[in-house]
Amino acid sequence: MIIVPTVQVAAAEQAVLGQGNVSCRTWSSDRNSSEASARVAWILGFITAFHQYGPRPERDVSSGSSTQQITELVDHHCTQHPTDDVYRAVLAVIDEYKRIRN
Numbered sequence: 670m671i672i673v674p675t676v677q678v679a680a681a682e683q684a685v686l687g688q689g690n691v692s693c694r695t696w697s698s699d700r701n702s703s704e705a706s707a708r709v710a711w712i713l714g715f716i717t718a719f720h721q722y723g724p725r726p727e728r729d730v731s732s733g734s735s736t737q738q739i740t741e742l743v744d745h746h747c748t749q750h751p752t753d754d755v756y757r758a759v760l761a762v763i764d765e766y767k768r769i770r771n
Contacts, residue, residue: 687711689756693747696755700744708755709740715759730766 688704688711699705716731716739723730731739739762746758753761 685756689715689754691755693753693758694751696747709736712739712743712755712759716763719763730763732766732770
């Protein structure tokens with residue numbers, strides 16, 4: 670019998686559109702490219718959508734963090750996990766914010 674972690678299966682089945690599909694390796698190497706602002710906008714939009722449509726409506730999971738603070742957390746995650754994509758990096762950032770709040 671093969672057991673596959675549910676979280677990994679659920680993440681793999683998510684329909685991720687746009688900049689969320691960019692690999693962490695690309696995120697890290699292209700931070701100063703013309704695409705960087707589109708990726709940051711995607712991240713902020715994803716966090717905003719999390720507030721609106723998440724399992725429990727959140728006021729601001731990031732507790733008012735600046736765009737720079739949020740992207741630094743994504744930078745850190747991507748450095749540690751270069752094979753992840755931006756979507757998974759942002760999920761990790763949200764999880765970290767939730768952990769800090771509790």
